[in-house]
Amino acid sequence: MKKLFSVALGILTAIGGFVDIGDLVTNAQVGARLGWSLGLVVIVGVLGICVFAEMSGRVAAVSRRATFDLVRERLGPRVGLANLVASMAVTLLTFVAEIGGVALALQLVSSVSYVLLVPFVAVVVWLILWKARFSIMENVLGLVGLSLVVYIVALVQLHPDWGHLTMQLATVDKPADESWSVWAYYAVALFGAALTPYEVFFFSSGGVEEKWSVEDITTMRLNVFLGFPLGGLLSLAIAGSTAVVFGPLDASVDTLGQVGLPVAVALGKIGLAIAILGFVAATLGAACETGLSTGYSIAQYFGWQWGKYVRPREAARFHTVLLLVTVLALAVLATGVDPILVTEVSVVFSAVALPLTYFPILVVANDPDYMGTHVNGRLANGLGMVYLAIIGVAAVAAIPLMIWTRMGA
Amino acid sequence: MTDPGDRLDAVLHLLDRQVVDRDGRMVCKVDDVELTVGLDGTWTVTGLLAGPPALVPRLGGKVGHTLEQGWRRLGVQEGDRLVPWRIPLALVAELGSGVELLAVRDGLLRRQTDTPPAPGEVRRRLNDLLHLAVRGPDGEPWGQVLDVRLRRLPSEHLQLLVEGLVVGRGRPGSYLGYDRSGDQGPWLLNRIVRRIHRHSGYLPWSDVVGIDWDGRTLSGTGALRPLEHP
Numbered sequence: 001m002k003k004l005f006s007v008a009l010g011i012l013t014a015i016g017g018f019v020d021i022g023d024l025v026t027n028a029q030v031g032a033r034l035g036w037s038l039g040l041v042v043i044v045g046v047l048g049i050c051v052f053a054e055m056s057g058r059v060a061a062v063s064r065r066a067t068f069d070l071v072r073e074r075l076g077p078r079v080g081l082a083n084l085v086a087s088m089a090v091t092l093l094t095f096v097a098e099i100g101g102v103a104l105a106l107q108l109v110s111s112v113s114y115v116l117l118v119p120f121v122a123v124v125v126w127l128i129l130w131k132a133r134f135s136i137m138e139n140v141l142g143l144v145g146l147s148l149v150v151y152i153v154a155l156v157q158l159h160p161d162w163g164h165l166t167m168q169l170a171t172v173d174k175p176a177d178e179s180w181s182v183w184a185y186y187a188v189a190l191f192g193a194a195l196t197p198y199e200v201f202f203f204s205s206g207g208v209e210e211k212w213s214v215e216d217i218t219t220m221r222l223n224v225f226l227g228f229p230l231g232g233l234l235s236l237a238i239a240g241s242t243a244v245v246f247g248p249l250d251a252s253v254d255t256l257g258q259v260g261l262p263v264a265v266a267l268g269k270i271g272l273a274i275a276i277l278g279f280v281a282a283t284l285g286a287a288c289e290t291g292l293s294t295g296y297s298i299a300q301y302f303g304w305q306w307g308k309y310v311r312p313r314e315a316a317r318f319h320t321v322l323l324l325v326t327v328l329a330l331a332v333l334a335t336g337v338d339p340i341l342v343t344e345v346s347v348v349f350s351a352v353a354l355p356l357t358y359f360p361i362l363v364v365a366n367d368p369d370y371m372g373t374h375v376n377g378r379l380a381n382g383l384g385m386v387y388l389a390i391i392g393v394a395a396v397a398a399i400p401l402m403i404w405t406r407m408g409a
Numbered sequence: 410m411t412d413p414g415d416r417l418d419a420v421l422h423l424l425d426r427q428v429v430d431r432d433g434r435m436v437c438k439v440d441d442v443e444l445t446v447g448l449d450g451t452w453t454v455t456g457l458l459a460g461p462p463a464l465v466p467r468l469g470g471k472v473g474h475t476l477e478q479g480w481r482r483l484g485v486q487e488g489d490r491l492v493p494w495r496i497p498l499a500l501v502a503e504l505g506s507g508v509e510l511l512a513v514r515d516g517l518l519r520r521q522t523d524t525p526p527a528p529g530e531v532r533r534r535l536n537d538l539l540h541l542a543v544r545g546p547d548g549e550p551w552g553q554v555l556d557v558r559l560r561r562l563p564s565e566h567l568q569l570l571v572e573g574l575v576v577g578r579g580r581p582g583s584y585l586g587y588d589r590s591g592d593q594g595p596w597l598l599n600r601i602v603r604r605i606h607r608h609s610g611y612l613p614w615s616d617v618v619g620i621d622w623d624g625r626t627l628s629g630t631g632a633l634r635p636l637e638h639p
């Protein structure tokens with residue numbers, strides 16, 4: 001019974017924790033402009049994060065080593081350091097976007113400018129990183145994040161033309177007034193939003209935090225293969241409901257308020273309130289995860305004590321990094337930069353940075369010296385190689401597409 | 410005949426691993442490995458080296474040089490600025506995916522110069538051996554040192570003896586382990602990396618004739634042997 005409860009809790013928090021500011025904004029933008037014609041990309045992206053997370057989770061459970069331990073061991077200190085710098089730049093960008101996202105969500109409720117709310121949010125994030133227990137942080141924010149299920153209710157209430165939506169999804173039928181280059185740009189952005197590198201840094205380090213062992217592999221797989229796809233359904237629901245509301249208007253989504261609009265149209269004030277609660281929980285959860293990920297990765301590269309399973313005084317350097325990145329994110333947001341713009345940039349650069357950590361994990365997941373009998377099977381390696389190719393293409397194409405389409409303009 | 414499980418490759422299985430103390434607390438990385446040349450000419454691992462003075466020289470190239478100068482400049486008044494921390498190998502309890510120590514981490518790290526070698530013994534770093542150019546008996550280039558194979562001696566404390574060298578062209582991917590293992594997946598990746606490293610081979614330490622430290626060359630005799638998993 002206790003086991004069942006922990007499995008259920010794990011799946012629920014995986015669903016609630018799947019969506020972050022990148023998914024919210026990108027899916028809403030894509031829905032408004034391209035409907036469900038990029039639905040297959042979401043599905044490919046969700047399966048990709050499942051493959052990647054399962055491998056890194058299994059490596060963490062068997063070898064008790066997290067992502068950046070392995071990056072340095074398999075790529076050497078020189079390439080490993082370049083990798084760390086690039087991955088941390090992207091993760092910091094995401095961290096800035098998430099904190100900005102929390103502030104934007106609170107702005108919707110309070111009508112106070114988000115710039116004034118950012119210091120408050122930064123302090124809350126830092127206090128959670130410093131004080132809160134790992135499991136409480138994960139479970140509370142993950143469960144409250146589940147309120148984004150309101151998007152599925154909203155989509156049903158909006159009575160969309162299901163036949164048209166599924167047809168769009170199945171046949172990649174983009175609206176005639178959008179070009180294929182814009183479609184490709186948003187495909188890469190959606191892929192980057194679904195497969196953000198920090199998710200795997202956090203997932204594997206979290207596995208070490210929670211002291212996973214070989215016995216926990218089944219539970220981990222259930223969380224990944226049930227929780228993430230159900231979280232992906234939320235992504236599709238966000239895109240679908242914005243497609244219904246914004247599609248006919250020919251309008252684009254540029255603010256978090258517009259992301260919430262379809263829920264308000266479908267379900268009124270109560271629905272909108274639940275959606276905003278979901279925004280706050282999802283972005284706050286992701287802010288904590290990205291912040292921790294920077295600390296985890298830097299400490300893992302240099303061999304410092306990291307983790308919330310020890311008291312902060314025993315992992316002093318790790319907590320110093322957490323404090324510094326929070327101050328840095330606060331400084332960036334204090335310039336008044338638009339968090340939505342930061343989000344758009346961060347998802348594209350996520351796609352660029354992904355191969356840097358995917359490749360070493362794929363190699364170690366096959367290495368019997370680390371994994372014993374738990375090395376990748378045929379299925380994991382077949383999918384692993386297919387995704388190595390997809391991730392490689394997305395990474396190479398991302399920046400040219402961004403310049404070519406002027407960020408989808 | 411020793412158990413094949415008693416052999417390991419220093420770069421693949423020891424270098425850059427996480428060091429944890431008796432209570433599971435993290436101490437440092439294995440930034441480099443201390444090798445001691447005994448009076449009888451045998452090479453053994455005698456300690457693990459850590460800290461920027463051990464890590465930064467391994468970055469190599471212009472970046473490594475600039476960072477090393479920068480590190481020194483930030484503390485020119487410190488006499489031991491470029492001396493790494495050292496953990497004696499006798500303190501190592503177990504080698505796995507990490508290195509487990511017998512001691513507690515508080516106050517554990519000492520400068521390498523605090524414990525000088527015995528008279529007549531010479532200390533080297535693993536990084537000194539790596540990337541040495543290797544030449545055959547007629548001076549023909551065989552490649553460079555990519556890894557150092559170690560044998561665990563049967564004794565109460567961990568003792569590691571240098572047994573041979575992995576020699577190859579130094580192309581990318583030599584830390585991945587595919588050059589030493591034909592059945593490690595994914596199949597396609599394995600084939601590609603093994604193809605890149607098809608010139609790699611194994612040189613037993615007994616076939617090493619001499620090392621010219623100034624010329625950064627190592628001379629071998631005989632022929633390179635096929636490379637197998639340790």
